[in-house]
Structures are given as structure tokens and as C-alpha cells.
Amino acid sequence: MNNFIEIINLKKVFNLSSNNKLLLFKNLNFNIPRNSITSIIGPSGCGKSTLLNILGLLDSNFGGKYFFDSISINKINNKKLNKIRNQKIGFVHQFFHLIPELSVVENIILPALVQKDKISDIIKDADNLLKVFEIFDKKNMKPNKLSGGEQQRVAIARSLINKPDLILADEMTGNLDEKTSDEIINFFLNFVANHNISLIYVTHNQRYADMAETQYKLENKNLVLK
Numbered sequence: 001m002n003n004f005i006e007i008i009n010l011k012k013v014f015n016l017s018s019n020n021k022l023l024l025f026k027n028l029n030f031n032i033p034r035n036s037i038t039s040i041i042g043p044s045g046c047g048k049s050t051l052l053n054i055l056g057l058l059d060s061n062f063g064g065k066y067f068f069d070s071i072s073i074n075k076i077n078n079k080k081l082n083k084i085r086n087q088k089i090g091f092v093h094q095f096f097h098l099i100p101e102l103s104v105v106e107n108i109i110l111p112a113l114v115q116k117d118k119i120s121d122i123i124k125d126a127d128n129l130l131k132v133f134e135i136f137d138k139k140n141m142k143p144n145k146l147s148g149g150e151q152q153r154v155a156i157a158r159s160l161i162n163k164p165d166l167i168l169a170d171e172m173t174g175n176l177d178e179k180t181s182d183e184i185i186n187f188f189l190n191f192v193a194n195h196n197i198s199l200i201y202v203t204h205n206q207r208y209a210d211m212a213e214t215q216y217k218l219e220n221k222n223l224v225l226k
């Protein structure tokens with residue numbers, strides 16, 4: 001298996017009630033190589049977030065096969081699943097999902113604390129990210145004192161702290177004004193391209209979707225190459 005991510009005949013059904021099922025994907029096939037940038041666009045409710053949850057190992061209740069870096073996700077236990085998710089996958093969300101009680105730097109280092117690295121090394125990595133993302137002067141502030149764009153940069157730094165191989169971004173600019181969105185997307189795509197990371201991002205914005213090397217549309221319960 002040469003692909004970094006390989007999904008074969010994915011099927012996803014939500015059982016809404018005993019006689020009401022929602023079929024989201026049927027025979028969906030998807031693969032990406034390492035170090036690639038992929039966009040997914042599609043109407044609201046078509047299953048974009050559900051697909052990212054599956055890709056991000058947050059939802060293992062699906063039909064079909066999923067290989068992550070040649071590891072069969074269908075066959076491994078929860079402990080291994082959690083380890084892969086924590087060490088190899090970063091997440092960026094529309095509403096940032098920062099913890100309000102923690103400072104900026106505490107939010108960024110949080111995903112790294114379950115690993116056994118020295119805390120001083122983790123903080124050094126966080127400081128580097130804070131500088132790269134131009135929020136070093138906000139390091140000890142609480143997230144609610146920051147602008148939306150700054151909060152998203154904190155969330156992006158957090159997604160990078162464990163040096164992931166894959167980042168999944170769900171409408172990361174959906175809650176930002178156009179100018180800030182443009183800055184964030186340009187900066188982030190550039191960063192990812194220069195750091196051997198694969199990025200899969202969902203967006204409503206055709207202009208942003210067009211910036212990816214590979215562009216998919218989610219329609220008729222399937223992913224279609226643009």
C-alpha cells in the first residue's frame with residue numbers, strides 16, 4: 001500500500017431511529033499520497049465533517065476499509081487508535097475549540113503532554129510555533145482576549161505541536177472575515193507545503209478549494225475529483 005491514506009468502499013450510515021437511517025457515503029474511495037494538500041467542498045449536511053471524523057480516527061463506526069500509513073485501522077484496538085490520532089494527526093476547527101481557562105501557550109502544549117517528551121522541549125517547540133505564527137506576545141493571555149484570527153493561529157499551532165503527518169481542517173476560515181481568512185489560508189498552506197505534512201481541508205469557499213493540489217467535491221454520497 002503506497003498511499004498515505006487509503007479508503008476503500010467506505011459506507012457510513014447514521015441510525016436516526018429504529019426505522020430511519022441516514023446513508024451518507026456508499027462505496028466511497030479516497031486516497032492521498034504523503035505531503036499532499038487536498039481540499040473538499042460540498043453543500044452543508046452532505047457529510048464533510050463526518051468524513052473528517054472518520055479520517056481523524058474519531059469515528060470507527062463505518063463500513064469499508066481504511067489504511068492509515070499502511071496500518072489497517074479496522075484491525076487495531078482503541079489504545080493504538082488513540083496513539084496514532086494523538087501523535088500523527090492534528091485537527092483545526094471552525095470555532096477554534098480552545099480551552100478558555102488555559103493560556104495561549106498552555107492550549108498549544110496540551111496535546112503534547114500525554115507524550116513522554118521533556119516539558120522544556122515541548123515549551124521550546126511551542127515558543128517556535130508562537131513566533132512563526134506571530135503570536136508570541138500573546139503567549140500568556142487567555143484565548144478570549146485574542147481576535148478570531150489570532151485564536152485560529154493558536155489552534156493551528158496546537159495542531160502542529162506533535163509534529164503530525166496529517167492535518168484535518170474543518171472550515172477553518174468559516175468564522176473569520178475575508179481578509180483574515182485569506183491571511184490564515186495563505187500562511188497555513190505555505191507552512192504545510194514546507195513541513196512534510198499532508199493537509200485535508202474542508203471549505204465552503206471555492207477560491208480556497210482551488211488552492212489545493214487535489215480538489216474533491218462531496219456529492220451524491222461520494223467524493224468526485226474536480
Ligand SMILES: Nc1ncnc2c1ncn2[C@@H]1O[C@H](COP(=O)(O)OP(=O)(O)O)[C@@H](O)[C@H]1O
Pocket residue numbers: 014015016022024042043044045046047048049050051
Ligand atoms: N452523530 C450523528 N448522528 C446522527 N446524524 C448525524 C450525526 N452527525 C451528523 N449527522 C447528520 O449527518 C449529516 C451530515 O453531517 P455533517 O457531516 O456534519 O455534514 P457537513 O459537515 O457536510 O455539513 C447531517 O444530516 C447531520 O445531521
Ligand SMILES: [Mg+2]
Pocket residue numbers: 048049050170
Ligand atoms: Mg461540517
